[in-house]
Amino acid sequence: MSGSEMGFRSFDPESSFFSYPTSHLHIEELSASIVRSHRETTQYRPEELQALRWKVFSREEIHAYQSKSVDEMWQHCAVRLTDAVQYVVEFAKRIPGFRQLCQNDQIALLKSGSMEVVLVRMSRMFNTENNTVFFDGKFAGTELFKSLACGDLIAAVFDFAHNLCALRLTEQQMAVFTALVLINADRPCLEDRERVQKVRRDVELALSHIMHRDNQESLLHKLYQRVPVLKSLCALHIEKLRWFRQLYPLTVHSLFPPLYKELFGSDTDIQSLTTH
Numbered sequence: 644m645s646g647s648e649m650g651f652r653s654f655d656p657e658s659s660f661f662s663y664p665t666s667h668l669h670i671e672e673l674s675a676s677i678v679r680s681h682r683e684t685t686q687y688r689p690e691e692l693q694a695l696r697w698k699v700f701s702r703e704e705i706h707a708y709q710s711k712s713v714d715e716m717w718q719h720c721a722v723r724l725t726d727a728v729q730y731v732v733e734f735a736k737r738i739p740g741f742r743q744l745c746q747n748d749q750i751a752l753l754k755s756g757s758m759e760v761v762l763v764r765m766s767r768m769f770n771t772e773n774n775t776v777f778f779d780g781k782f783a784g785t786e787l788f789k790s791l792a793c794g795d796l797i798a799a800v801f802d803f804a805h806n807l808c809a810l811r812l813t814e815q816q817m818a819v820f821t822a823l824v825l826i827n828a829d830r831p832c833l834e835d836r837e838r839v840q841k842v843r844r845d846v847e848l849a850l851s852h853i854m855h856r857d858n859q860e861s862l863l864h865k866l867y868q869r870v871p872v873l874k875s876l877c878a879l880h881i882e883k884l885r886w887f888r889q890l891y892p893l894t895v896h897s898l899f900p901p902l903y904k905e906l907f908g909s910d911t912d913i914q915s916l917t918t919h
């Protein structure tokens with residue numbers, strides 16, 4: 644790779660100061676700050692999840708979840724999803740360069756990317772040995788979510804989490820990958836795509852730097868291959884939400900968190916997502 648491809652800034656006689664090859668240092672610092680933000684904005688530590696690994700729900704507990712009504716279980720998951728999204732908003736705000744984007748673009752990236760980040764983070768909560776995911780304090784299989792009445796979506800969500808979990812990403816790799824999922828210049832309704840692309844470029848460098856350092860460059864294309872699946876999962880979620888809202892308009896209207904409705908509902912304008 645030539646200097647400019649590595650991101651080295653060549654000496655520009657016009658510039659007021661001598662630009663020095665800070666790329667590596669800049670990229671190292673960027674990676675470190677994204678990893679720190681990830682650690683500060685996830686609700687569970689890997690070691691905590693490891694310790695709870697074999698804590699599974701009893702048959703009675705599973706039955707209790709399965710006996711919930713459709714709207715009750717949807718509401719329960721909507722609240723948990725909104726919680727998780729709020730942590731993702733906090734994560735985004737701490738990614739160097741994200742806050743420098745205009746308000747509109749910060750919101751547009753979160754509106755289209757926060758669910759994808761939650762689904763990636765969900766793979767940290769997955770146990771590939773018994774196909775369970777951490778939920779409400781224990782590990783649950785797909786059968787526990789039966790009362791959501793969207794078995795195809797749950798199966799696809801589990802499938803995605805299983806495949807990503809099987810890549811055994813480190814927390815650092817996961818952190819930078821989720822930043823990359825979020826900082827996507829192809830998202831709809833962006834005002835300054837160039838600017839988003841500039842921030843993304845450095846995060847891409849950070850991810851390849853980390854994978855190179857960990858001798859796992861082969862994982863990179865596997866990671867990039869998972870991105871379109873994320874998109875389809877989110878589309879399926881929106882489709883199911885539309886179906887659910889037709890059946891239970893009042894539940895969505897008065898019992899779903901406002902942020903959930905702003906993010907996943909119809910294109911209402913977003914109030915509580917302002918990331919000041």
Ligand SMILES: O=C(O)[C@H]1CC[C@H](C(=O)N2CC[C@](c3ccc(C(F)(C(F)(F)F)C(F)(F)F)cc3)(S(=O)(=O)c3ccc(F)cc3)C2)CC1
Nearest residue numbers: 685686687720723724727730764765776778788797800880
């Ligand atoms: O911040 C952290 O450390 C973690 C990040 C990841 C979080 C997490 O796993 N989650 C936050 C909310 C979680 C969630 C909520 C809603 C949905 C869906 F709406 C859709 F897929 F459509 F989006 C669905 F219900 F239809 F499926 C999927 C996932 S959950 O824990 O409620 C959960 C629900 C169903 C599951 F089968 C497994 C987990 C996942 C937990 C907290």
